[in-house]
């Protein structure tokens with residue numbers, strides 16, 4: 209994959225559409241516009257042109273075109289855009305012509321964004337924010353992703369790195385004093401105070417897990433004995449038939465997931481196999497998967513049917529007891545809520561309860577960290593800051609305290625991609641769509 213190639217891709221969705229946007233980035237961008245459109249408009253001014261096939265002069269389409277010279281473009285390179293009609297034949301004809309231009313080739317997934325990152329147009333946390341904006345399914349996810357795209361996490365991480373480097377500079381200055389046998393007390397106190405403040409601030413960011421949860425969704429597991437009405441409830445929450453409902457106990461064998469938007473918050477509802485002892489190997493596997501999911505879930509809804517023996521609920525972080533089939537019997541004093549998925553009774557209260565639970569767990573979108581990667585980097589920084597501080601407090605070697613500060617600054621730098629993150633890049637960019 210050469211990075212001096214000019215790349216192109218459709219940046220709008222697939223299938224027939226009114227308009228299709230073809231993005232072009234690289235040194236040939238100007239030439240392509242000039243060749244196909246006859247002339248190049250003013251930078252960043254849209255203009256209408258008849259696009260023509262270079263050899264025959266045959267018209268391809270009437271298009272709106274844009275010329276965005278680097279470095280003030282998304283990728284930082286010369287860029288062009290063709291807003292062509294979104295018919296399948298038009299799109300195919302324009303892409304075919306682009307493919308015949310020398311040093312010009314179709315882009316790979318995420319290649320435009322990769323170039324933007326490599327050209328310093330955005331840092332790694334912003335690239336992740338952009339991926340999350342595109343993947344956002346609910347309003348709260350969109351808001352969180354936008355804050356990260358705008359640089360909230362990246363700017364904070366950069367400030368932390370700066371402050372750690374300042375502490376490091378002071379540590380190095382105090383090394384000179386220690387050669388002379390005596391580090392001034394106020395200098396040492398100043399460094400300790402700085403390390404302390406950073407340790408507390410990073411610790412606070414680490415303590416808030418709501419950002420990662422908001423990105424992934426609040427997980428609600430439906431558990432209960434066979435025939436409790438789990439699949440019927442899942443279908444009612446999803447407002448469509450996703451799980452097979454039948455009066456035969458043990459119908460659901462595997463785990464079925466549905467992504468719902470409850471009051472703007474992402475909630476993943478998981479239907480599981482009914483919990484009972486079974487001689488059937490497949491059902492046993494389903495039951496053990498159900499128990500595992502319940503254990504990891506943010507919330508378990510333990511469904512209690514009116515009939516049948518009492519079964520023990522699985523181990524869970526948080527559990528609500530929900531009496532089902534209220535149309536058959538409402539007599540369930542031991543339950544937090546009673547519903548009938550058949551008649552809809554109690555469903556509105558259940559949804560309100562779920563929204564409340566999700567809101568409490570996902571917070572107000574004020575979390576800085578949104579991915580495991582951020583957490584791992586900051587945990588290392590946090591650890592090094594504590595180690596550095598302990599060394600200073602116990603009169604340990606200043607060289608070692610300085611080394612801990614250096615490690616902390618490197619770890620924080622991984623968040624914005626200032627230090628080696630090669631291994632992260634391939635994984636991240638391949639998750640993008642072509643044309644982004």
Ligand SMILES: Nc1nc2c(ncn2[C@@H]2O[C@H](COP(=O)(O)OP(=O)(O)OP(=O)(O)O)[C@@H](O)[C@H]2O)c(=O)[nH]1
Nearest residue numbers: 435436437438439440454458459460482548549550
């Ligand atoms: N009367 C009544 N019947 C219900 C209600 N909810 C579910 N049922 C019936 O109960 C039976 C079992 O429902 P399911 O939703 O398949 O139960 P499940 O808990 O997913 O069952 P398994 O897959 O076996 O674990 C079906 O015949 C449903 O039609 C309800 O609110 N009222």
